[in-house]
Amino acid sequence: MPDVRTVATHCPYCALQCGTRLTRERRGVSVRPTDFPVNRGGLCQKGWTAPSLLDVADRLRHPMVRRDGELVPVSWDIALDTIATGLDRIRAERGPDAIGVFGGGGLTNEKAYLLGKFARLALGTSQIDYNGRFCMSSAAAAGNAAFGVDRGLPFPVTDLGGADVVLLAGANPAETMPPLMQHLRSPELIVIDPRRTATAEQAALHLQPLPGTDLALALGLLHIAVVDGRSDTGYIAERTGGFESAWQRAMSWWPERVERVTGVPVSEQRQAVRMLAEAGSAYVLTGRGAEQHSKGVDTVSGFINLALALGLPGRPGGGYGCLTGQGNGQGGREHGQKADQLPGYRMITDQAAREHVAEVWGVPPEELPGPGRSAYELLDALGTEDGPSALLVFGSNPVVSAPNAAHVTDRLKALDLLVVADFVPSETTELADVVLPVTQWAEEEGTMTNLEGRVLRRRGLQVPPGHARSDLEVLHGIATRLGEPGHRYPTRPREVFEELRRASAGGKADYSGISYERLDAGEALHWPCPDGEHPGTPRLFLDGFAHADGRARFVPVEHREAGDVPAEVFPLTATTGRVLAQYQSGAQTRRVAELNEAAPEAFVEVHPDTAARAGLAEGARARVTSPRGSTVATVRLVPTMRTDTVFLPFHFPGDGRANLLTSDALDPRSRMPEFKVSAVRLEPEREVVAP
Numbered sequence: 018m019p020d021v022r023t024v025a026t027h028c029p030y031c032a033l034q035c036g037t038r039l040t041r042e043r044r045g046v047s048v049r050p051t052d053f054p055v056n057r058g059g060l061c062q063k064g065w066t067a068p069s070l071l072d073v074a075d076r077l078r079h080p081m082v083r084r085d086g087e088l089v090p091v092s093w094d095i096a097l098d099t100i101a102t103g104l105d106r107i108r109a110e111r112g113p114d115a116i117g118v119f120g121g122g123g124l125t126n127e128k129a130y131l132l133g134k135f136a137r138l139a140l141g142t143s144q145i146d147y148n149g150r151f152c153m154s155s156a157a158a159a160g161n162a163a164f165g166v167d168r169g170l171p172f173p174v175t176d177l178g179g180a181d182v183v184l185l186a187g188a189n190p191a192e193t194m195p196p197l198m199q200h201l202r203s204p205e206l207i208v209i210d211p212r213r214t215a216t217a218e219q220a221a222l223h224l225q226p227l228p229g230t231d232l233a234l235a236l237g238l239l240h241i242a243v244v245d246g247r248s249d250t251g252y253i254a255e256r257t258g259g260f261e262s263a264w265q266r267a268m269s270w271w272p273e274r275v276e277r278v279t280g281v282p283v284s285e286q287r288q289a290v291r292m293l294a295e296a297g298s299a300y301v302l303t304g305r306g307a308e309q310h311s312k313g314v315d316t317v318s319g320f321i322n323l324a325l326a327l328g329l330p331g332r333p334g335g336g337y338g339c340l341t342g343q344g345n346g347q348g349g350r351e352h353g354q355k356a357d358q359l360p361g362y363r364m365i366t367d368q369a370a371r372e373h374v375a376e377v378w379g380v381p382p383e384e385l386p387g388p389g390r391s392a393y394e395l396l397d398a399l400g401t402e403d404g405p406s407a408l409l410v411f412g413s414n415p416v417v418s419a420p421n422a423a424h425v426t427d428r429l430k431a432l433d434l435l436v437v438a439d440f441v442p443s444e445t446t447e448l449a450d451v452v453l454p455v456t457q458w459a460e461e462e463g464t465m466t467n468l469e470g471r472v473l474r475r476r477g478l479q480v481p482p483g484h485a486r487s488d489l490e491v492l493h494g495i496a497t498r499l500g501e502p503g504h505r506y507p508t509r510p511r512e513v514f515e516e517l518r519r520a521s522a523g524g525k526a527d528y529s530g531i532s533y534e535r536l537d538a539g540e541a542l543h544w545p546c547p548d549g550e551h552p553g554t555p556r557l558f559l560d561g562f563a564h565a566d567g568r569a570r571f572v573p574v575e576h577r578e579a580g581d582v583p584a585e586v587f588p589l590t591a592t593t594g595r596v597l598a599q600y601q602s603g604a605q606t607r608r609v610a611e612l613n614e615a616a617p618e619a620f621v622e623v624h625p626d627t628a629a630r631a632g633l634a635e636g637a638r639a640r641v642t643s644p645r646g647s648t649v650a651t652v653r654l655v656p657t658m659r660t661d662t663v664f665l666p667f668h669f670p671g672d673g674r675a676n677l678l679t680s681d682a683l684d685p686r687s688r689m690p691e692f693k694v695s696a697v698r699l700e701p702e703r704e705v706v707a708p
């Protein structure tokens with residue numbers, strides 16, 4: 018890793034991957050935004066303060082092993098030997114599936130790829146999944162069903178700026194991707210969100226449904242479009258299939274019925290359809306608000322059906338997209354850290370895919386395990402009779418971010434061996450038996466794939482502090498101690514990428530024509546990019562969809578209730594999400610002084626009437642209780658809230674964890690947890706007095 022003075026790279030946080038230039042000054046590293054298309058000179062507060070992550074006071078600098086209950090610093094050899102000995106023993110006693118791996122959508126493409134290979138070959142386990150299951154999986158499943166391929170935005174972000182109307186279903190980019198808002202200045206916005214968010218404030222039309230009812234709303238919008246003769250019958254006939262069966266379901270969702278279920282007035286439903294249908298250019302986008310439900314896949318399908326009926330996808334100036342979340346939310350789901358996938362966005366159950374990848378890896382296809390458990394199911398099985406008794410975590414903090422968090426914490430505690438690689442302490446490293454200090458963004462090379470499927474170069478500015486090593490070196494170190502040949506686990510990112518190119522060749526997410534050389538020369542390469550001369554594919558579907566017949570598919574969907582239904586004891590609906598100044602489980606951003614000042618503690622947004630009924634005033638400490646457990650948070654009175662709904666951000670630790678409330682309800686297809694609906698009651702926090 019060279020020590021250089023200045024470098025062009027990208028922000029370490031979200032999927033927008035704003036372009037930045039880092040410079041080493043005498044006082045530390047400074048950041049400034051570049052004119053990269055997604056951010057065009059803009060950054061959010063997290064991006065501006067990112068350099069302070071590099072030298073946070075409690076940065077992990079030494080490997081640590083737990084001895085007599087305490088984590089103590091040890092050498093890398095001791096740490097890696099401890100891990101290898103433990104894994105060997107567990108594997109000998111209980112077989113390879115007794116070892117689990119939990120990855121992350123923040124990992125570079127190279128790390129995600131090598132982690133998947135490491136799990137399947139070095140460990141021989143099927144038990145690998147990643148936090149993207151909590152993030153992207155519903156949109157991915159619906160996108161694959163409709164279009165035959167799943168790429169967050171099948172068009173560049175800059176296309177949005179030319180639209181007349183953009184519908185945002187359950188996304189709050191004004192807080193979650195602030196620089197994106199510059200592309201949404203000229204279009205009129207329709208925002209579907211139970212809360213009047215900063216994004217909704219900028220909308221021409223804000224629909225405010227009860228959490229968990231978007232599917233009914235999407236069916237209702239399709240109903241109006243068809244009945245009012247606003248659907249694009251020519252496009253439906255030429256470019257799609259399955260309209261009739263989808264329409265059969267939408268037929269019974271007349272506007273008054275939709276209003277009863279969602280709370281969205283008929284007039285607003287009609288206005289939304291009118292705006293979309295009369296626009297010359299329109300886009301439908303979904304975010305986690307529509308997706309993180311036990312019916313997340315069907316809900317996204319409902320919105321895609323609407324977009325298809327209006328003739329938007331695959332047209333210049335129109336389309337459907339999902340706003341991916343984590344820095345590498347897109348690439349993280351393509352290279353094989355998902356339970357059911359191999360690199361190139363191939364399915365692990367597909368014989369041809371297994372043969373291709375096995376050949377690149379130099380093993381017989383029979384050696385590759387089959388599909389494993391999905392993220393929540395994996396966490397839920399830890400330490401049980403047939404679940405893993407060891408877990409390796411790379412890039413996630415499930416003690417805070419997993420649903421039903423108290424239960425997940427218990428499962429983690431039941432493990433024989435928990436290994437966590439991170440660059441800062443987290444609520445999950447606190448439970449670990451071995452903690453491995455790794456490099457972070459400005460200390461390493463690699464590639465990331467942003468929300469528009471564009472592959473970007475992450476570049477290193479400086480050497481890491483202390484004894485931190487890259488995740489790639491960690492995987493190499495464990496694999497070789499388990500008896501694997503070292504050359505199978507290259508530690509140079511460029512070498513891993515060269516192999517990833519070959520492994521992805523011919524797959525849906527084909528990176529074979531992308532190289533560090535082309536990226537460093539400034540080429541804008543969106544996958545698929547099947548050969549070195551190929552210009553990449555910024556816009557998918559213009560000539561046809563990825564199904565064999567070139568047509569998109571309507572998917573018949575029907576509304577259903579959420580896993581939790583509010584009733585007497587738990588009369589309110591709690592939903593969860595994000596604030597601008599904190600990122601995810603907060604492991605990084607709670608360590609940045611400016612960010613922590615802006616958003617220091619857990620809070621709950623409540624309508625003043627709802628608060629008054631519960632005997633709560635602004636600033637009071639409230640206890641929010643669901644059938645799973647309770648969270649303590651400071652009351653914020655928000656007059657624009659629905660009276661039946663409260664909102665909590667999930668960034669905070671301890672008894673402020675919003676995930677103490679969330680349930681284990683999963684989408685049957687994507688296995689996405691229902692982060693957005695929990696039945697709760699609200700009351701003043703009472704001191705629990707010991708008897």
Ligand SMILES: Nc1nc2c(c(=O)[nH]1)N[C@H]1C(S)=C(S)[C@@H](COP(=O)(O)OP(=O)(O)OC[C@H]3O[C@@H](n4cnc5c(=O)[nH]c(N)nc54)[C@H](O)[C@@H]3O)O[C@H]1N2
Nearest residue numbers: 187188189193228229304305306342343594595597600601
């Ligand atoms: N500041 C910040 N930015 C981030 C992140 C972060 O943690 N902090 N995380 C990144 C990641 S990984 C992701 S996935 C993205 C997520 O980006 P978003 O999807 O924008 O984030 P959320 O806040 O989870 O959800 C968006 C909105 O959904 C609404 N919502 C809740 N329930 C429902 C519902 O039932 N229906 C509808 N229609 N809306 C509902 C919430 O009120 C919220 O305003 O953000 C990325 N950017």
Ligand SMILES: Nc1nc2c(c(=O)[nH]1)N[C@H]1C(S)=C(S)[C@@H](COP(=O)(O)OP(=O)(O)OC[C@H]3O[C@@H](n4cnc5c(=O)[nH]c(N)nc54)[C@H](O)[C@@H]3O)O[C@H]1N2
Nearest residue numbers: 148151152411412413414418438439593601602604667692
């Ligand atoms: N209630 C509720 N819960 C949610 C959500 C919600 O909306 N509501 N959203 C869900 C979503 S969309 C997401 S994406 C998840 C995210 O939740 P988590 O998976 O917990 O994500 P992070 O907090 O980003 O955790 C990443 C950890 O990995 C470390 N890390 C970052 N980069 C690297 C790396 O390159 N290598 C290694 N080894 N470590 C690294 C960070 O320091 C941090 O400790 O939360 C989910 N949980």
Ligand code: SF4
Nearest residue numbers: 028030031035061064
């Ligand atoms: S929007 Fe996302 S990528 Fe851009 S500066 Fe903020 S956190 Fe970083």
Ligand SMILES: [Mo]
Nearest residue numbers: 151152342343
């Ligand atoms: Mo996410």
